[in-house]
Amino acid sequence: QLTTGQPNVCIVGAGPAGFYTAQQILKGNPNAVVDIYEKLPVPFGLVRYGVAPDHPEVKNVINTFTQTASKDRCTFIGNVTIGKDISIADLQKAYSAVVLSYGADNDRLLGVPGENLKNVISARSFVGWYNGLPQDIDLQVNLDVEKAVIIGHGNVALDVARILLMPIDLLKKTDISQHSLDALSKSRIKEVIVIGRRGPLQVAFTIKELREMIRLPDCKPVLSQADFIGVDKLIQDLPRPRRRLTELMYKTCMEPTDKDVKLWKTAQKSWSLSFCMSPLEIFGDKDVTGLKLGINKLQGEDLVKQSAILTDQTVDMSCGLVLRSIGYKSIVIDPDIPFDTKSGTIPNKDSRVEGKPGMYCTGWVSTGPVGVILTTMNQAFETGKTVVKDINDGILDLTKPGKSDIFNILNSKGVQTVSFKDWENIDQFEVKQGEDVGKPREKMVDISQMVSVAKK
Template structure:
C-alpha cells in the first residue's frame, strides 16, 4: 500500500468510543489523520454529560481523551451536525473511512397509557439536566413532589435516585450544574421507589453503586424480606462463579432487609417483580399502576410473566430508566429492534453486503452495554477491521478535511475547533474555582459560541 499520502478517517461522535477509536488509529503504523465531528461545541460525550457529578473519579478518562486530542494528527470540529452542515455522501467523498460513534441517543419507552403525562420523564432528561447538557438545560422537574418512582434497576437508575436523595451540601463541591443545585436545594422528595420487573438476583446494579445508596446521609434503604425469597433457578444463577456481582448484591439486599426501619428520614425502597402498566393522573402524574410478576424459564434465561395481582403506587414523579437505543442515520442501514447499525466486527453491513469505508463502534455498534472502559476493546476491534480493509485494498486519493471544510464553512454558523474547546474548558474551570467546584459548565450553546467568537 502506498503510504505517501495520509489515510484520512472521519469519526462521527466524540464520546469514549470515538476517542478510543482515534487512539487506536493514531497508534497504528500508518500515516493517519483523524478528524472528529461533534454536534455540540463540547467533546467527551457521556463522560462529560452522563457521569454523575458526585462521581468525579469516573471522569478521569477525560485526561486520556485530552492527550489524544493534542496529537498533531487529530482534529476536532464541534458544533457540526452530520446531515445538515455536511452530509454522509460528502464525507465519503473526502475520507478513506468513516467511523460512526454516535452512541445510543434514544430512551426506550414503556409504551403504557399515561407515559407522557406531565411529571413522567426519562432518566436521560434528568441526568442531562443536572449535568448541564444544552439539550436538557430548560427541562423542568417538579421536585415539590414527595414520592418518586424510578422504573429500572441499573446504574443510571441509581444515579437518579442518589442525586434526588443526597444532601445538597454534599453536591456543592461537585460539577453539578448551578440551576440543578438551586432546584435540588428546594426539593421536597422524601421517598424514592426503584422498581424492577425481575427479581433481586437479576438486578443490574453494580455492587459499588448499590452499596453507596445504603450509606447516604439522612437516608435509609428498605426492601421487603419476602421479595428476597429466591426460586431454585435464581439460586442456580447465584451459585455460578460468573455471577459475582449478583452474589454481592444479594448480600447487600439481605443486609438492607435486616435493618430496623427508621423514621424521619428520606427513604429508598427497592421493589422487585413488578411492572408498570399505566401512569395515572388527570393533568399530571398521580399514581403508578403495577402488576406483580413471576419468573419463568431456565437459569440465566428467566423472563418476567405478569400475574393477576395488581397494586397502585401514589407518586408525583416517574422516571423511566429501562435502556437506550441508537437512532437511524439517513442513508445507512439500521436494526430497529436492537437500535444499532448492523455490522460485522465494526464493518457496517446492509444485508450480507459490507458497505466499503463505513464502520461503527460503541453503543451504536453493540447496544447500550458495558462501562466506559468497555469501549476501548470495542473500538480496537473496529479499527482492526478498518486497517485490515486498507491493507487489502490500496486506498484511493481522499483530500480529508480540505474536501469538506469549504462546505462546512458555508453551512455552519461557527465551527468550534480544538483551541476553541480548550478556551471553553479553561473558562468553565475558572468559573468553578470561585464557587469551590471543579468547573461550572456553560449550559447553553450560545454562551459557548460567544466565548470563542
C-alpha cells in the first residue's frame, strides 16, 4: 500500500518558485508536509539578491512567503546545498515528491575575444555585489572610469544602469550593501551606453524600468532619432504593453516635453540606448578600453519577433567598464537530474521531469530566466497543483519517511542547518543594523556570521 500515508514533499531552492509551489501544495492537500531546502542560510532567492535595492515594494512578496513558512506543515531548512551536502538520490529515498526550483545561478557568456579582461563583468555578479550576495562581495569592479557599456536590453541591464547612475543620496536610503555604496559614492561614471542586438521594437525591458531611467535625476537620456524614424507608424499595430513601451521611447526621443528638455540641459550624466549592435571583440591591455561592435540588420515578418543578422559593418567604441547582461542560466547540481545544456533548463512536461517519476521542476530552472515574479508565481501554482493531482491519483509513493533520514545525514556530516525561526534572528539583526545607518536593513554578507547570528 504505497499510496496511503503522508505525502512528504521536498522543494530544492527557497526562491519565489519554491515558496509558491509550497503554498499551493499545502493548500491543495491537508496532509501534505513540505520541506524547503536552501543552500544559503537565508530564504527568498532573487527577491533578496536580484531585485534592485530601490524597488522595496517588489519585495513585499516576502510577507506571503513568511506566512507559508510559518505553517506547521512547512519547514525551511537553510544552509544545505543539494548536490553537495545531500544528493538527489537521498531526497528521492526520503520524499514522495522532489520539486526542483533552484533557479538560474550562472550567467551566459558573450563568447568573444577579450571577455576575460579586467572590468568586463557579468551583470549577475554586479547585481550580487550590490545586493550583498556572499559569493560576489569581493567582486573587483573599477568605477574610476567615465564610461560604461552594458550589453543587453532587458530589465537587469536597466537595473544595473540605474544603480550606476543614481544619485548616491537616494541609494543611501535603500538596503544596498555598504561595500558597494562606498564604491559607488566614489564612482566617476557619467555615461552609460546600453547596447542591444535588435531594434526599439524588440527590447526586453518593461515600461516601469524605462520610465525610471528617463526620470533619473541629473541624468539625460540619449536616443538617436535615426533609430525611431517611421516607428510612429508602426506603434498602432503593436500589442498594448509593447505599444506603450515603444511610445515612451519614441516620445522621449522625438517629442520630449519642454520640462524634460530643460531638466536634461543641466544634467551631469547621461545614458543611451544603442540598437542593432553585437559585440565582436573587447579591447584592452589588462583593463578593458573598448569594444568592436558588429552592426546588425533586422529580418522577419513579425516586427516584434524580428531577428538580428550581422552585417559586415563594424564600429569601435571606447569604454572603461563592460557589463554583460545577456541572461542567466541554470547549472546541473547533481548528475541524477536530467539537464538540457543547450537551453540550460531541466526537460519537463507540465513540471514533471522527463523520465523521473516523483521529480518535478519549476521556476527559472524549468523555464529559463524569463519573466517576473508574477510569471514565476503562476507557473509554480500550476506545479503545486500537478503534485497534488499526482498525490490524489495515487501515482506517488506515500510511505517515504521524510526529513528524519535527511537530518541523520546532515548531522553525520556536521552541517549546521538554519530554520525559519533562525532566519528571523538574522532578519531582526539586519533590520537593527540598518536602523543605525538610516537604511531599511544592512544585509550580512558573511555566511558564518549569518549562521552564528541565526543560532543566538
